[in-house]
Amino acid sequence: MQLFIDSANVEEIRRVSAWGAVSGVTTNPSLIAKEGRDFVETLVEIAGMVTGPISAEVLSLDAEGMLEEGRKLAAVAPNIVIKVPMTAEGLKAAYAFAQEGIRTNVTLVFSTNQALLAARAGASYVSPFVGRLDDIGYDGIALIREVAEIFRLHGLDAQIIAASIRHPVHVTQAALAGAHIATVPFTVLERMVKHPLTDLGIERFLADWGNRPTP
């Protein structure tokens, strides 16, 4: 399973890019709005740092508007992936983008049938939202497992991005459930690095080294 960062903050993206473990970026209108910057300017800056896929979401609700917005965003860099919402209009747009060779990420997926429709429409990525399902008492990871099984059984090429990841356990569970990618907030990526025994181990090694007998 690959790891993407779910962020529009260029400093966070720069920091995790240096680790070499994170191979793409997903943004959404809420994340972009949080930064208080120009959308395209932010994308240009991210594209200067990341060679993997960068998802940029359209705001229009009709397919025509999505196509117009998406073509402009796709022109920013060759690795921009257009995020469209999982609606009938979003499917229409995903299908049209696929004919034009523009990759899409169908977002806000909450059921297996939505994922199946998105994959059949020609989406390159589908994004089931794990945390938001958990929030309302459903099992987000079970959705990832079922979508992965359906895509495997029927030879569907779309990549599953486990989205709305809330904590490190979600990442492990998404990998075990068969997600191709998990898109992870910066704070969760930071927590994934940490283990108290690692810190303690470093402390002890350094203490032992400091107390070594002089040869």
Ligand code: E4P
């Ligand atoms: C996916 O691409 C979305 O940006 C994201 O994962 C949404 O997650 P949230 O539920 O934390 O807003």
